Amino acid sequence: MNSQANKIIDSFSFFHSWEEKYEYLIELGREMSPLNPKFKNDNYLIPGCQSKVWLYCEKKNKKLYFYGDSDALITKGIVAIIIQLYSGLSKKEILLEDEDVFEIIGLRDHLSMTRANGLNLMITKIKQFANN
């Protein structure tokens, strides 16, 4: 398992109630390094989510780095986790990564209830970046 995934799972294991998990998720979103406002435009918007999600990808030394944002706090937390998972990996590593951390941290059920939060769309987008 990707060491970032381990870290996320480890942090979430301290929280038991869903309130705490969401509070932590929201905190992760707040702490995420911000997306340069110039990328907060329709070109980087992931269509089809209830809240707006922007995802920007930068390539450095054969590794991909992701930056993102959302107008909803919970979604922003999801973005933060996804970025933590995939940022700094090579294309190959990204395409191989299939650990379902959301399942393990106990939020998958909640977050996958609707297409609305775009969790799957975000992961698809990241894999697309890696495929190009």
Next chain:
Amino acid sequence: MSPLDINIIRSKFPFLKTIKNKDFIYFDNAATTQKPETVINAISNFYTNENSNIHRSVHRIGAVATKKYEDTRWIVKDFISARSAEEIVFTSGATEAINLVANSFVKPMLCETDIILASSLEHHANLIPWQMIAKETGATIKMLPIKKAEFIQNSLEQEELDYTINLVELKEFLSTHGDRVKFIAAQHISNVNGGIQDVKELTKLAHSFNIPILIDGAQAAAHIEVNVQDIGCDFYCFSGHKIFGPTGVGVLFGKSLLLKRFQPYQYGGGIVQRVENASTIFREAPQNLEAGTPNIAGVIGMGAAIKFITNVGLQNIQKQELSLKKYLRSKLNKIEGISIYQGHNSLKLNKLFSSPVFSFNVNGVHHYDLAVLLAENNILVRSGDLCSQTFMRVLGVSGCVRASLSFYNTRAEIDAFLLSLKKAIKLLKG
């Protein structure tokens, strides 16, 4: 009429009393309602004891099924006070009913200079079909004028924006462009704010310019009495699943003379009189508009749902909903930073109210976040654009949370909802 005992009512809805669902608070009734056991039993009984195809069989069971299916046409006719059962077409829902009118009636008479009027308050189901046929024929779709800027004072609420169709402005528009307007489509009740349109006056106005009109009653039929003769509209539609019936079935009411002019847009079995190698003589409406084997169980289930509503009494339903609505409204008002988008215009109209639909936003909080946290508390609401992006634009928001009630909801549920809502706001505001 005796007042309703809500505990008895709730006990008739298996969904509301199963152990698994007992803790859910179902506030998503505008999306779909729960089903009473009489509806579930009617469907189950059909498949268990009467399952056979209709309009085809010579055997007794087939005759029973045919009779139940055709009886439902009469039940629907009485429910909406149509003139005759021939005016009732069974569809898969309100969406199909609207698409049927658009494609089989309106599209064949459109040309490039023509105009279709719909409103920006519509559900996508009552907007996109019109856009599509306009695109295909080169006709134009224009928006009905709405009042929104006018403030109205009423007993229940403070000043609010009025989202009803502006008949004065519409009349002016029709006076100059009336001959080009070939069709009007409008909602009866909004799925966003529960506001009720004055569809009777709207119809009168349309007819004074000889324009046929469709009223989308998807959000109305479970809440207010619908009388299509009184409204006078040419077409009216609703879905079974929003009136305590099954999904996948709905109704198009159409005046007989107009239905006869429909060009079926689906062809198949059950709609023909005589088929030669190269040509076919069709049956008359409504049968020619129900090609193929229909949703027989669904239609029978919808019939049971209508009987259920009639037995409970729409007046009882309204009374209950008005009381719930006032209660929720008074409490919601106290939440800091809340904007409630609620129709209120109907007080005068139906001596009633808007239907108990509460769409809202809380300042500084995203509707998606609220809905997720409410769902964690087992409170089922809807969030997003509510299939009404144009209405969202009128409201100046990208989406909202919608709590939509039905008469089987309770004050205790409202209290629990409010508690969770406050908790969620607190968590999100940090």
